[in-house]
Amino acid sequence: xxxxxxxxxxxxxxxxxxxxxxxxxxxxxxxxxxxxxxxxxxxxxxxxxxxxxxxxxxxxxxxxxxxxxxxxxxxxxxxxxxxxxxxxxxxxxxxxxxxxxxxxxxxxxxxxxxxxxxxx
Amino acid sequence: xxxxxxxxxxxxxxxxxxxxxxxxxxxxxxxxxxxxxxxxxxxxxxxxxxxxxxxxxxxxxxxxxxxxxxxxxxxxxxxxxxxxxxxxxxxxxxxxxxxxxxxxxxxxxxxxxxxxxxxxxxxxxxxxxxxxxxxxxxxxxxxxxxxxxxxxxxxxxxxxxxxxxxxxxxxxxxxxxxxxxxxxxxxxxxxxxxxxxxxxxxxxxxxxxxxxxxxxxxxxxxxxxxxxxxxxxxxxxxxxxxxxxxxxxxxxxxxxxxxxxxxxxxxxxxxxxxxxxxxxxxxxxxxxxxxxxxxxxxxxxxxxxxxxxxxxxxxxxxxxxxxxxxxxxxxxxxxxxxxxxxxxxxxxxxxxxxxxxxxxxxxxxxxxxxxxxxxxxxxxxxxxxxxxxxxxxxxxxxxxxxxxxxxxxxxxxxxxxxxxxxxxxxxxxxxxxxxxxxxxxxxxxxxxxxxxxxxxxxxxxxxxxxxxxxxxxxxxxxxxxxxxxxxxxxxxxxxxxxxxxxxxxxxxxxxxxxxxxxxxxxxxxxxxxxxxxxxxxxxxxxxxxxxxxxxxxxxxxxxxxxxxxxxxxxxxxxxxxxxxxxxxxx
Numbered sequence: 001x002x003x004x005x006x007x008x009x010x011x012x013x014x015x016x017x018x019x020x021x022x023x024x025x026x027x028x029x030x031x032x033x034x035x036x037x038x039x040x041x042x043x044x045x046x047x048x049x050x051x052x053x054x055x056x057x058x059x060x061x062x063x064x065x066x067x068x069x070x071x072x073x074x075x076x077x078x079x080x081x082x083x084x085x086x087x088x089x090x091x092x093x094x095x096x097x098x099x100x101x102x103x104x105x106x107x108x109x110x111x112x113x114x115x116x117x118x119x120x
Numbered sequence: 121x122x123x124x125x126x127x128x129x130x131x132x133x134x135x136x137x138x139x140x141x142x143x144x145x146x147x148x149x150x151x152x153x154x155x156x157x158x159x160x161x162x163x164x165x166x167x168x169x170x171x172x173x174x175x176x177x178x179x180x181x182x183x184x185x186x187x188x189x190x191x192x193x194x195x196x197x198x199x200x201x202x203x204x205x206x207x208x209x210x211x212x213x214x215x216x217x218x219x220x221x222x223x224x225x226x227x228x229x230x231x232x233x234x235x236x237x238x239x240x241x242x243x244x245x246x247x248x249x250x251x252x253x254x255x256x257x258x259x260x261x262x263x264x265x266x267x268x269x270x271x272x273x274x275x276x277x278x279x280x281x282x283x284x285x286x287x288x289x290x291x292x293x294x295x296x297x298x299x300x301x302x303x304x305x306x307x308x309x310x311x312x313x314x315x316x317x318x319x320x321x322x323x324x325x326x327x328x329x330x331x332x333x334x335x336x337x338x339x340x341x342x343x344x345x346x347x348x349x350x351x352x353x354x355x356x357x358x359x360x361x362x363x364x365x366x367x368x369x370x371x372x373x374x375x376x377x378x379x380x381x382x383x384x385x386x387x388x389x390x391x392x393x394x395x396x397x398x399x400x401x402x403x404x405x406x407x408x409x410x411x412x413x414x415x416x417x418x419x420x421x422x423x424x425x426x427x428x429x430x431x432x433x434x435x436x437x438x439x440x441x442x443x444x445x446x447x448x449x450x451x452x453x454x455x456x457x458x459x460x461x462x463x464x465x466x467x468x469x470x471x472x473x474x475x476x477x478x479x480x481x482x483x484x485x486x487x488x489x490x491x492x493x494x495x496x497x498x499x500x501x502x503x504x505x506x507x508x509x510x511x512x513x514x515x516x517x518x519x520x521x522x523x524x525x526x527x528x529x530x531x532x533x534x535x536x537x538x539x540x541x542x543x544x545x546x547x548x549x550x551x552x553x554x555x556x557x558x559x560x561x562x563x564x565x566x567x568x569x570x571x572x573x574x575x576x577x578x579x580x581x582x583x584x585x586x587x588x589x590x591x592x593x594x595x596x597x598x599x600x601x602x603x604x605x606x607x608x609x610x611x612x613x614x615x616x617x618x619x620x621x622x623x624x625x626x627x628x629x630x631x632x633x634x635x636x637x638x639x640x641x642x643x644x645x646x647x648x649x650x651x652x653x654x655x656x657x658x659x660x661x662x663x664x665x666x667x668x669x670x671x672x673x674x675x676x677x678x679x680x681x682x683x684x685x686x687x688x689x690x691x692x693x694x695x696x697x698x699x700x701x702x703x704x705x706x
Contacts, residue, residue, distance in 0.1 A: 044321030059192040059265075063243055066191040066270055073272030074185070074346055 166312045167325065174304030175559075176269065176288055177333030179281060179295070181342040182377075182554060187281050188295065188387075190267040194246040198235040200228055203260035209253075213237060213261065216249040237261075239286065240268045269295075271387035276349050277340060279381050279400035280499065280552060283390045292398065294336060294552065296500045301556050301564075304333035334564055337554045339375035344368055344644075347676045348378040355669050356382050359653035365401045365531045366669070367647045368677065371539035371636060373569040374548030376497070376532075377644060403495075403502040406528035407649065410615030410662065411597075412634045413524035413534075414470040415541060418462055419584050420485035421473040423576040429459045429583045435468045443515035447471055463590035465597045465612060471519035479510035479518055486521070488575045489537045490547050491529050496570075497550040505529045524615055531632075535647035538634045541585060542609070542642035544578040546571045585609050589639050592667075601633055601667035603675045605685025609642075610635020610670065612662030617652060628652045633666035637674045643683055646670050 070076060080086045123131070150158065179188040196217060203209055206228055213228075214221040217238045227235050241249075246263055253261055269284050282293020290299035310325030348366045355364055361382075368378040381401045385393030399405065421427050438452035449466050461469030474482045486492065492507030506528030513521075520526045532550055540547045549570040556565045576584075588609035592601045597612045613632040616624035632649040636642040648666040655665060678685075 040322050041320075044324075048319060048321045059243060062190065062192050066189065069186045069189060069272045070270065074342055075273045075276060078346075 166314075167310055168313065170309045170311050172307035172309060172328075172330045173265065173267070174306050174330035175267065175332040176284070176304060177302040177559070178335045179302070180335060180337050181340050181345070182338065183341060183343070184337070185342045186272055187277060187338070187340075187342075188269060188271050191270045192243055193240045193266050193268045194243060195239045195264040195266050196237040196241055196246065196249065197262050197264060198228055198237055199233045199260050199262065200230050200235060201233050201260075203228060203258075205256075205258055208256060209258050209261060212252055212256065212258065213249070216245060216252065217241060240266065273342075274386045274388055275384050276342075277345055277379070278384050278387050279398070279402070280338070280340060280379050281387060282500075283387055292501075293400070293499060294338065297498050298336050298553065298556075302333040302336060305331040307331075332559050335557045335559060337557065338552055339370075339377065339554045340379070340552065341377050343680050344677055345378040345380065347673055347680065348380045351669050351673050352380045352382055354672075355648075355650060355653075359650060359655055359665060361650040361653040363401055363405065363651040365405070365647075365649050366673065367402055367531055367535045368673070369535050369539055369550060369645045369647075371542035371548070371642050371645050374536070374539060374550045375554070375569075376550055376552045379552075400499060400501065402531045403497065403499055405530060406503065406506060407531065407630050407632075407651070408527065408615040408618060409524040409529050409534050410613030410630065410632060411465045411467075411470075411523055412538075412611045412613035412632055412662070413527070413529075414462060414465065414522055415584060415588070415611055416486055416489050416491075416537065417470045417474045417477075417482065417522035418458060418587065419489075419541065419576050419580055420477055420482060422458065422583055423485070423580040424477060424481065426476045427458050427473065429587060430457050432457055433461060433469050433472050435461070435466050435472075438468070440468045440471070440519075442471065442475075442519045445516045445519075447516075447519050459587040459590060462584075462587040462611065463593075463596045465591075467523045470522040474518050474522040479513060482518065482521070483507075483510045485575075486527075488547070488573065489540060490572070490575075491527065491533055491537070495530075495532055495536055495550045497532060498553045502532075503530060505533055524613060531647055531649050534632070534634055534649075535645055538611075538636065538645050538647065540575050541581050541588070542636040542645050543581070545574055545576040545581040547573050547575045585639060588635070592635065596663075597661070598633060598635070598663040598667040600663060601635060601671045601674075603637060603671055603678065606637050606674070606678060606683070607639035607686060608635050608637050608671075608674065609639040610667075612667060613649075614661045627657055629660050631660060631662040631665045633662050633670045635670055635674070637678060638683060638686070643681055644674075644677060646673055646677075648673070 077086065081088065176190055178186060178190075181187055196213070198209075198213075206225075210221060210225045210228055213219065214224040217224075219238060224237065227237065249261075250263060253259075267288070269288070271278075271281060271283070278293075280293050282290060282295035282297075284290050284295050288303070290296040290302060295302065307328045307330030309327040312320045312323040312325075314320055348368060352364050352366050355361070364382045366378070366380050367376065369376050379400075379402050381399070383397040385397040390398075422429065427433070432455045435449060435453035435456050437454055438449040440447045447468055449468050451464070453460075453464060453466050453469070456464060456466055456469050458469075458473070460466075461473070477485070486507055492505050494502045494504045508517075508526075513526075517526050536547065536550050539550075549572055551567055551569070553567055555563055555567065557563050586609075588611055589607055590596050591612065592598045592608040592610050598610055601610055601612075602608055611634055613630075613634070615630045615632075616626075617628040617630055619625040630649060630651050631653055632647065634645070634647045636645040648669045650665055650669075653660055653665050659665070
């Protein structure tokens with residue numbers, strides 16, 4: 001019994017625990033650093049993908065707007081009218097009701113021919 | 121000599137110290153002294169300044185209808201040093217982009233690192249090519265974002281809108297004159313990329329967002345423009361003139377409501393257009409105005425109180441010898457009032473009014489009406505016209521200029537002068553741009569009407585207007601310009617064409633009509649001019665050719681603008697247009 005006791009080294013539990021905690025902390029810190037760095041890369045890629053997606057959507061939107069503008073342009077509508085896809089009926093004089101125009105400031109000689117709404 | 125162990129140890133240590141000192145010195149040298157140089161070299165390899173292109177602004181009409189806008193396209197480029205399978209790439213690219221195989225093959229069989237294969241490739245085609253390249257694992261083909269300018273109305277308003285070159289720089293029309301506003305400002309971003317060329321978003325550097333171009337709103341009303349374009353096309357079919365121009369303006373503000381020229385070209389196929397088709401003749405063509413210029417002589421004479429509207433002038437029974445040169449009228453008039461001189465378009469009467477004024481005074485009024493100087497409209501390439509000073513006039517110039525000879529004016533100058541008669545004597549700067557806004561509608565600039573000067577008194581303008589009403593009557597030279605239900609004031613013009621070698625060309629005329637409606641409260645001024653209309657010589661007059669065109673335009677425009685017809689006139693005049701009479705000349 002006494003021989004075997006002599007063969008055992010004494011372990012400083014407190015010191016060991018300190019080292020384990022320190023090593024663990026360093027390991028966790030290192031792993032966290034690696035994980036967070038990878039996350040950053042991953043999020044960067046995700047951000048880039050989203051940017052590309054938004055850009056593509058915007059581009060599709062612009063292409064669609066261009067198509068709408070082309071199809072609803074005066075020239076296109078007149079072509080459709082000539083082809084018979086559209087039909088227009090002239091408004092007869094008796095169907096026109098003229099309202100009394102509001103009094104206009106004589107200084108303001110500009111006659112509004114367009115609506116004033118803001119587009120886009 | 122034998123060294124003991126301590127000495128040997130010291131020598132080894134010293135060796136290590138020296139070695140590591142050398143390493144340290146090298147490290148310090150590289151990291152501190154050469155830092156900027158190597159950092160720069162590294163950045164050159166991995167950091168690039170990526171441009172973020174600004175979007176060119178849209179051009180809109182007065183009702184916010186789109187006249188010019190952008191469509192995203194892509195430019196397909198190749199890096200010959202990175203091609204993995206040239207033959208397969210050539211096959212695929214030539215097939216997808218509809219390019220000749222030999223052309224693509226020649227381009228790719230080089231060692232160039234930047235080869236433009238095709239510009240303005242539609243996004244759908246680019247996407248298809250991209251997918252197929254990926255599927256076949258072919259490398260070395262890249263796609264660059266770009267945009268192309270699209271004009272939805274093609275030929276309509278082509279001279280006013282203008283177009284851009286392949287670098288998106290405006291070079292004609294509003295695209296050219298307002299390029300500074302339309303262009304916007306490109307942004308940039310510093311990015312780092314890996315060996316595969318993919319961006320490392322983590323190391324994204326300095327960034328500046330682009331500023332998109334502003335939207336330009338024109339004064340042009342596409343509905344009126346459409347009316348004008350239809351009529352100018354009809355005139356081209358009927359009379360086959362060499363050139364034709366029609367302008368509609370709002371006299372109170374100088375706003376140009378419509379402007380059309382022929383020949384014209386399709387803005388979307390501008391590369392096929394000839395230079396002659398690209399000229400905006402309303403501002404860059406000289407013409408002798410003919411009798412429409414009599415309004416200047418009459419206005420000057422009335423404004424200077426040399427005559428009043430009912431003063432009588434002896435018109436020499438149709439032939440007046442002045443300065444040894446005979447001056448003719450188209451009919452033998454004896455005494456005509458100032459009003460009737462305009463109604464009947466007497467050359468002799470107009471010449472006598474100018475003679476009474478004198479060279480200097482008459483010249484002064486010509487300049488006051490804006491002739492001989494650019495109007496200042498926001499369009500490029502405008503010419504000032506040709507007005508000689510009195511010291512360069514011949515003895516008979518004073519009798520020829522009142523009937524619109526010996527001078528050169530632009531159609532826009534003539535329309536602007538008529539605006540001054542219509543609006544009470546104020547010369548307005550013609551305007552084509554209404555406002556400039558940002559893409560989200562915030563106003564950057566609103567262009568207000570600019571009154572250049574009071575040319576004649578309001579009373580004189582009213583008097584001239586009264587005389588001009590007579591022109592568009594059975595008694596006048598432009599009965600065919602009448603519009604049922606409205607009073608019209610206007611003046612016809614018929615001028616022989618000046619030949620390329622000087623002198624006048626027989627049988628070739630420039631016919632015009634300039635008028636406004638309604639005469640008592642003008643809402644628009646219209647100017648119609650046809651150069652060398654192909655018709656019988658006895659019908660080739662402003663009143664018979666240009667007058668009816670004005671009438672049709674004015675009738676449709678009045679309906680569109682919802683101008684209320686004059687009740688009494690509506691009852692008095694039948695629905696049909698006033699028939700032509702023998703007096704419908706000049």
